[in-house]
Amino acid sequence: MxxxxxxxxxxxxxxxxxxxxxxxxxxxxxxxxxxxxxxxxxxxNSQIIVSSSVEPNTFNPQLMQQGVGILTYLYEGLIRENGQGKIQPALARSWQISEDKKRVVFTLRKGLKWSDGEPLTADDVVFTYKDIYTNAAIPSYAKDFLQIGKNRSFPTVKKLDNWRVEFTLPEPFAPFIRTTKLEILPEHILRSSITTKDSAGRPLFLSIWSTDTPPNQIISNGAYKLESYIPGERITFRKNPYYWRKDFESHTQPYIDRIVQSTVxxxxxxxxxxxxxxxxxxxxxxxxxxxxxxxxxxxxxxxxxxxSQIGTTAMMFNLNTGRRNGQPLIDPIKSGWFNMVEFRQAVAYSINRPRMINNLFEGVGALQNSPIAVQSPYYLSQQAGLSVYNYNLQKAKGLLLKAGFRYNNQGELFDVDGNRVRFTLTANVGNKVLQNMAPLIKDDLSQIGIQVDLNLIAVGLVVDKLANRLDWDCQIIDGFPMTIEPNEAINIWSTKGNWHFFNRQPQAGQTPITGQQVADWEQKIADLYIQGAAANEAQRQKIYAETQKLSQEYLPFIYLVNSLxxxxxxxxxxxxxxxxxxxxxxxxxxxxxxxxxx
Missing domain, CATH: 3.40.190 (D-Maltodextrin-Binding Protein; domain 2)
Structure with a gap:
């Protein structure tokens, strides 16, 4: 996450x-x-010691579901973003965009090398985009960012010479240059894993660079390379001697020899x-x-x-109505509640977010109401028409009664068929904020008659439920991404996106499900994101304003509070x-x- x-x-x-x-x-x-x-x-002999409660599930960047923070040390793309989010050259020293905005030519820096000393050339760029990112057999997270237009077509890529690569887009795509910050991967190491299949006919790429791979076999192009990994203890990164950056006095960078990430x-x-x-x-x-x-x-x-953080806390219900191996992912009774917009809105009204700010953030925080960061030029404020759900138990109960729910004499909530309204709230036990937030939500929902069972589990199990098993009721997440460029959340809003957690479809290689339904509003948001990426600036403002209105009306995510x-x-x-x-x-x-x- x-x-x-x-x-x-x-x-x-x-x-x-x-x-x-x-x-x-x-x-x-x-x-x-x-x-x-x-x-x-x-x-x-200089070093920095940092920590993480999360270890990578793999060292393959495109299959990594947890521990992705280490990629900052190991890989670079054609471009990068600085601390203010501005685009800067990285492996590419320059690029040219055609007048029709459908052709982009990147020129690489000369003399680039991988951490094993092999040259990094245009062949690696073409291989990464053509054979990994757009390969139907590989569930790469990059796919969501590279699919363009209503037909979700990929850009084509070809080598012009050793240092120049040409991308041709099916239509103008405003976020494309920013998208090319995606990691470039080594063809000379990974090519055979793409062409060679296992007994099930799947590329060996799906199992390459696992966490038991010798570190010297994992090749990088960033400031550091992997030096060692002791599961449950630490990951060590050593300065990449072939990294391209030098300072103004021609000293090689990075300056620090080693980074040690302790598992805490x-x-x-x-x-x-x-x-x-x-x-x-x-x-x-x-x-x-x-x-x-x-x-x-x-x-x-x-x-x-x-x-202000650009990653907030958010709550979401599992809206997936599908069945896997003949069994429903979610109890159909609960699924009926979760898929009622009035139910989700009632829950939003019942959560005392000001109390969260005071109790969990010591007053140093703000309410979050949009999937787009307040720092973004596309952010829609309440004054401009964004709906908000301020704490209001009367409104919450009114919505539930209108939807057919009923209360008994003890104030317990039942649905129209007499089922007690009760579900499980899952959160990462290693996260202090979520650990303290879950009981507050449980208490808040008890005020409208809902019984919540807490399931605080390790982050690896959380990720497994969200990405693989899909069998959870309700989740709260910390660090949920609030984007500056809206298209960077396309993997959340595309109905087939890898992070479309609230109604996730199986990705490549996962067990299929049947009976899944996509709501009209859900498809509408996905379509608007596609339109927004191709539109001019004035149109983009209107399109993303509409996505925020729909998100807040139908509440696939109930945004909570944000800290500094x-x-x-x-x-x-x-x-x-x-x-x-x-x-x-x-x-x-x-x-x-x-x-x-x-």
Missing amino acids: ERLMKFTAIRRRQLLILLGFILGIFAIVVVSCFQTHLLAKPVK SNNDTALIQFRSGGLDFIDVNPNYFSLLKREEKQGKFTIYNGG SMVSVRNHIQGVKHSALQGTFWNVYELKSNPINN
Whole structure:
């Protein structure tokens, strides 16, 4: 879920402190110049120790469902996004777009190499897009982003020479350049896994680069390569000696030799390890902010505030009416409730989101009401027509009664057939926010007569239910992506999308289901996203406004609350430019650390 996961906001100061702001800017310029000089030389034997509660299920980037944060270290695409979300050259040094916006030619940097020293050329780009991303036999997450137009056609790609690649689009597609940040993969290593099939006729690519693959066999093109992996303990990344970046003084980047990612079971354990000096970095949970702020100077770390998160908390019901192997994915009685829009709206009205902000975020947060981030130019505000569901038990109960539900003398809710309204709410037990949020939701829904059973499980099991088993009732998710460019959520809103969790279709290689239905509003949102990608700017504004209205009316996701994006980083790490949009390590190649004390 965390792929998700990688997001910016800048808090503006008041005119009252304008003078201080100007002086602050002057100080930043001076310090930045000084830091640039400090970063002029790599330091040998330097490292950063970070943590994650999630381990990758595979080291194959296109099949990775959890632990995707490590891809920041290992891979680059043709372009990249900086901390403000602006497009910058990466493996491609330039590109040209034709007048009809249907042809794009990328020119690669010369001298690019893979982490094993082999050349990276146009052949790798063509192979990645043609043989992996658009291969019907491979359930690549990239597919959702590359399907264009109503017919969901893929761009064609061809090699012009060793350094130039031409993409031809079936129609103009506004997000295309941004889409090419997708990882480029090595043809010389992976080609045979595409052409060779297993006994079931599936490409060996589906099983290559598993977590038991020797690290030196996993080839990357990013700032780092995989050095070692000890399941349940740590993943270690070593500086890629063939990485292309150099600074202005021609020193090779990255500056830090090694990154160690320790496997830590939960947020509380990570906090203990950070405070004791065992970690160099930690995400700042709002519950930890006051404590860490008091210790900031003595602990020799800095808390960075990147602004409002672009990943929010959200709740969703399983709307899938399908059957697998003759058995319904969801109890048909529950499925009937979940698929009533009045039921979902009643639940939205019954959730006391202000209480969540006060209890879980210590007042440092905001209500989220849209699938598009407030920082996006496409965001629709309440004043412009976006529906919101402020806490209102009277409205919630009224909607349920109107839909045919009834209460007994004890205030318990029953459906029209006399079934007690009761379902299971699933969440990641390792996530402190969700761990504390689930009981609040249980309590809120009890106020409208609904009994909620909590199922707090490991994140790997959560992912398995969402992506494979599809047999869950209701989920709450933290870090649910709020996008700046709406099309980057196409895999959520396309009815066949890999992240269309609320009514997910089986992906390539998964057991089929029968009897699945797609609602009219669900298809309408998917169609609007397709139209929006091909439209001009003025049209896109109107189209995405309509998608937000439909999303809030029919509530496939009940958006909850949003916090600030804050991290604590040890002061010996220099060059940090934390961004809510891209995280802390988007510029990992620029970071510098003091050497290891042996």
